[in-house]
Amino acid sequence: MGNEKFYTSVHLDESLCKGCINCIKRCPTEAIRVRNGKAVITKEFCIDCGECIRHCKNHAKLATHDSLDSMKDFKYTVALPAPSLYAQVNNIEDVDIVLTALKRMGFSDVFEVSAAAEIVSSLSREYIRNHKDQWPLISTACPTVTRLIRVRFPNLLEHLLPILPPMEIAARMARKRAMEKTGLPSEDIGIFFISPCPAKVTSVKFPLGYEKSEVDRVLAMKDVYPGLIQAMKDVVEDGQVEELSSTGNIGISWGGSGGEAGGLLTDSYLAADGIENVIKVLEDLEDNKFANTLSFIELNACSGGCVGGVLAVENPFLAKVKLKSLRKYLPIARTHDTPDDIGLEFTTDVAYEPVFNLGGNMAERLSKMSQLEELMEKFPGLDCGSCGAPTCKALAEDIVRGMARETDCIHVLRSYIRKISDGI
């Protein structure tokens, strides 16, 4: 395992990277540097938010995920569509068309993550009611947010809602159902999550809050999309729609921002989306700036919520409209039975990872900080990015960490050269 703790799905294709420094400015944790003309991601800092994928014009930033081919690895396969998948397709008023089409694509069965989301909503309502001391509870459904809190907001760890995310509960329920149905051993059954984002890939490889994910493969929504559209056409044409969905209004809503909070049936919540907004909320929360009457905080790294995931296809705002019309005539919820034979809550603590610490003992860290302040005096404060770091401050930190040199700053280099040439 070793460094798995900092596994990231987001990575670079060196052959495509032109070293243009666009991405370094977009990364919310300042995880990217351009070194020797190529972007380099510091894994410990990266929270898999996907911003760099979104903004790389050369498409050099990619997400690791599995391919549709990997369906062949199993005798029996179950597709787990994220709720945001329903918002990717046009003109449907019936989720069953999407689910039937997934089966036509070759999956043996489907299990809706939105159905599991309704279970999470009901568990959350109960948990929040019984744990006033932990208010406001912070949603743990977006792995990017949990990862951000783990490296940057240690004081907020105790507020994390310790309930498994819908994807995980869906996977556990799906595996159990498949084993009962087929009599096959667990290893012959492949659970395939259809993901809107790289962060979910990472949370399957290295979950926070529980030991092991029951998801076997993670597919990118955009990879599933073309085949799904084709299969849906066929389904609509022959009219053979299977009755598969067991999701109501609450489950479908989870696909967009505000959906998870809405399922709590309370007004004392706050919902924020978009990574910069999420960071602002967490900063303020850490400083006690919110009234403690809030019971719940929903945070989605992507703007618009999961429909805004970087592996989704549809414009997130249109997608939200679609979710709205899809759920219009649905009952509030349709999945009510909470399974009692699979775990539903966190089994491990999410521990603080002080990755931004300057290193060494306190005396050493203080002298590094003084050095950092001195460097800041020398640098022009332009945050020009020419050195490959996103800001002058980031370069200064790299220097005290021994990862860069003062002369990486072209402004410092220039005055240095001038000094030498004046001396000649």
Added chain:
Amino acid sequence: MSEVKLSYTISGDDFTRAGEASGDVKSKLKVLGVSPDIVRKVSIALYEGEINMVIHAHGGTIDVTISETEITMVLADRGPGIENVELAMQAGYSTASENVRALGFGAGMGLPNMKKYSDEMSIDTRLGEGTTVTMKVFLQ
């Protein structure tokens, strides 16, 4: 002994920038590896002090010294001073205007929280001349 000194000038005119200094100190304490509960104490105490300088005293200066053993915060302003410190320290006491209250400040919990979250606090104030609040938080 190594220490780090940080200085900030707090503008009394721009309300929207209040909290920037305490935010900067907070992020520096994190990279310094100061334990999370101490970071929390310092940032809450300093934030309240910074807000007070802005809403009650037209700004001022904040000097923070971080050593291996303690964090010292000195907040100095040339505002109106505090008439009755004992009264000002009471939970809920506030002279904040309606305008300021409308923004969600002026709950009268600033000074009590500064006292609560720092390990030592002293107030030196002179009517018409200004106020200097000194707070200390120990690292061990």
